[in-house]
Amino acid sequence: MTMTQNPAPRPASARERLLDAATTLFYNEGIHSVGVDRIIEEAGVTRATMYKQFAGKEGLVLAYLEGEDQGLRGLFAQAAQASDDPAVLLDLVIGGIEADIRDRHTRGCPFINAAAEYPDEGPVRELIADHREWFRETLRQLAEGAGLRDPDGVAASLVLLRDAALVGGYLDGQDRVGPAFARTARDLIAAHRA
Secondary structure, three states, X not given: OXXXXXXXXXXXXXXHHHHHHHHHHHHHHOOOOOOHHHHHHHHOOOHHHHHHHHOOHHHHHHHHHHHHHHHHXXXXXXXXXXXXXXXXXXXHHHHHHHHHHHHXXXXXXXXXXXXXXXXXXXXXXXXXXXXXXXXXXXXXXHHHHOOEOOHHHHHHHHHHHHHHHHHHHHHHOHHHHHHHHHHHHHHHHHHOEO
């Protein structure tokens, strides 16, 4: 009997290790409180490698936020595979946000946190604005597709509720805030059914 060995998993690239370290540190400790040397040490790379991959800390911050943006877009794509009914998708989004508050983003919204650290216009604030516009517009399209009255208002309210829930989850506890978010968001949607 011949045993087939699985090949050893491929080690993460230097770029992946840098981004993983930065994502964890930036989210848990704050962007400005984490220095490049700490990220380099956590990632196990050289300073030259860090600057070759990201051309500086701001490039790494942008990659971190792009990763967060892509993660949320991926969750929307996953939900779209489960159903093409906008009303069902809205409910899946609400459930996904509730799970996110409880399981992943337990220290607030990474975009709100980054905006607090980057108050001035620039590439970081532009990326945050683009992300928020995409999120709001996606919710608006779902609300419109579900036949809700005032889809713009529904989308704006859902964004506001998510913002508040992510911050509230950090301050008051995910177990309290997650269900309150889901209940309030579903009530909002029910109030706008035509």
